[in-house]
Amino acid sequence: FTNGFTAPHTSARTFALHSTVAPLPSYEGQKIDNQDPLLIRAIKGLEVERPPVWMMRQAGRHIKEYRDLVKKYPTFRERSEIPEVAVEVSLQPWRNYQTDGCILFSDILTPLPGLGLDFDISENVGPVLKKVDTWDAVNAMHLIDPFATCPFVDTALRALRHETAGTDTAVLGFVGCPYTLATYLVEGGTSKEYLEIKKMMNKDPELLHTMLKNLALSIGEYANYQISAGAQLIQIFDSWAGHLSPFDYDIFAAPYQKMVLDKIKEVNPDVPTVIYIKHSGALLERMAKTGVDVVSMDWTVDMEEGRARLDAARASAGMSRCGVQGNLDPGLLYADHSTIEERTIDIIKKAGRGHVMNLGHGIEATTPEENAKKFVDTVRNYRY
Numbered sequence: 001f002t003n004g005f006t007a008p009h010t011s012a013r014t015f016a017l018h019s020t021v022a023p024l025p026s027y028e029g030q031k032i033d034n035q036d037p038l039l040i041r042a043i044k045g046l047e048v049e050r051p052p053v054w055m056m057r058q059a060g061r062h063i064k065e066y067r068d069l070v071k072k073y074p075t076f077r078e079r080s081e082i083p084e085v086a087v088e089v090s091l092q093p094w095r096n097y098q099t100d101g102c103i104l105f106s107d108i109l110t111p112l113p114g115l116g117l118d119f120d121i122s123e124n125v126g127p128v129l130k131k132v133d134t135w136d137a138v139n140a141m142h143l144i145d146p147f148a149t150c151p152f153v154d155t156a157l158r159a160l161r162h163e164t165a166g167t168d169t170a171v172l173g174f175v176g177c178p179y180t181l182a183t184y185l186v187e188g189g190t191s192k193e194y195l196e197i198k199k200m201m202n203k204d205p206e207l208l209h210t211m212l213k214n215l216a217l218s219i220g221e222y223a224n225y226q227i228s229a230g231a232q233l234i235q236i237f238d239s240w241a242g243h244l245s246p247f248d249y250d251i252f253a254a255p256y257q258k259m260v261l262d263k264i265k266e267v268n269p270d271v272p273t274v275i276y277i278k279h280s281g282a283l284l285e286r287m288a289k290t291g292v293d294v295v296s297m298d299w300t301v302d303m304e305e306g307r308a309r310l311d312a313a314r315a316s317a318g319m320s321r322c323g324v325q326g327n328l329d330p331g332l333l334y335a336d337h338s339t340i341e342e343r344t345i346d347i348i349k350k351a352g353r354g355h356v357m358n359l360g361h362g363i364e365a366t367t368p369e370e371n372a373k374k375f376v377d378t379v380r381n382y383r384y
């Protein structure tokens with residue numbers, strides 16, 4: 001891995017825009033307002049009248065307009081890499097529910113071609129990648145040049161800032177953390193038990209550490225690229241790190257989360273960061289100690305207990321209190337409206353101030369849209 005060296009971008013792809021989605025207007029010369037929106041004010045500890053709300057994986061399959069668009073743009077790579085389509089999909093849940101965050105429609109794997117690693121998303125199987133499990137493959141990874149390999153991310157984020165200007169909405173960027181990305185590279189796709197990467201931890205830990213470091217350098221760079229394009233917050237996803245023992249987590253996940261967070265803070269000290277890990281109940285104290293601004297909890301932790309544990313961990317490390325995000329079970333969005341309301345309000349009360357309301361993981365594909373709307377409306381109508 002040679003610093004600053006960028007190999008030819010062999011895997012760049014281009015996709016065509018059909019007439020079903022309008023081309024983006026020119027935003028040249030237009031100003032966007034720079035006031036902090038509600039979501040950012042809440043995280044920064046300013047006085048707000050209610051918690052902000054958005055839903056992980058809010059853009060996508062559960063929305064009918066999205067499923068209609070899939071017929072015209074059948075691959076995930078097209079939908080996320082044609083800026084017009086990515087912008088339209090990002091705006092669908094924001095328009096329908098008036099969420100306080102508008103997240104870019106993209107994937108944690110999107111930057112990988114910029115490191116020399118191609119991928120596909122099969123509609124049935126999920127992510128499919130060429131395995132990276134040898135020194136040759138790891139040494140062939142190179143530092144990302146985001147402007148050269150992900151120009152569509154820049155265009156889409158700038159467009160989202162303009163589309164949401166003047167509305168108190170935050171445009172959200174995100175990245176995958178090195179460990180979770182490495183699970184896809186080593187396993188060649190999605191996994192249930194992550195046995196290939198666990199074998200590598202014992203057989204050739206240096207190989208894995210080199211891969212994780214290569215990923216961390218590029219992902220930090222890519223996060224800052226999103227911020228320069230207009231992302232007002234970065235959520236880092238280490239979704240599968242909760243499958244590690246705390247012993248291995250401290251060796252293979254935490255140090256690389258920290259590298260990404262430090263890189264963001266070094267360049268963009270004022271941009272809030274959020275960390276999400278699925279099944280993170282045993283890891284809350286460790287997450288708090290990364291110095292992240294907000295810890296997103298899944299639904300297996302009681303919000304009040306989780307909040308107290310995070311506060312204690314930060315205080316014992318001499319750090320300021322962090323914010324919390326979450327943590328309604330996505331399965332509760334199949335309940336009747338009064339249950340959705342009750343359980344949502346229960347979480348808001350337990351979390352207190354400095355809370356971003358969200359689900360405990362991504363919204364399920366079969367969730368009825370009116371139930372997602374009920375969840376968002378409940379939060380929008382709440383007053384502290």
Ligand SMILES: Cc1c2[nH]c(c1CCC(=O)O)Cc1[nH]c(c(CCC(=O)O)c1C)Cc1[nH]c(c(CCC(=O)O)c1C)Cc1[nH]c(c(C)c1CCC(=O)O)C2
Binds near residue numbers: 104126180237278
């Ligand atoms: C299915 C899948 C993909 N990519 C991935 C999967 C996960 C499951 C697996 O391992 O099989 C990998 C992935 N992608 C994302 C994460 C982190 C969040 C999480 O834990 O779910 C993970 C682990 C973020 C994302 N992936 C996506 C977003 C979009 C932005 C949003 O709406 O939040 C994010 C943050 C979008 C995405 N990404 C993908 C699709 C088909 C879509 C469309 C939207 C949907 O229907 O879910 C492909």
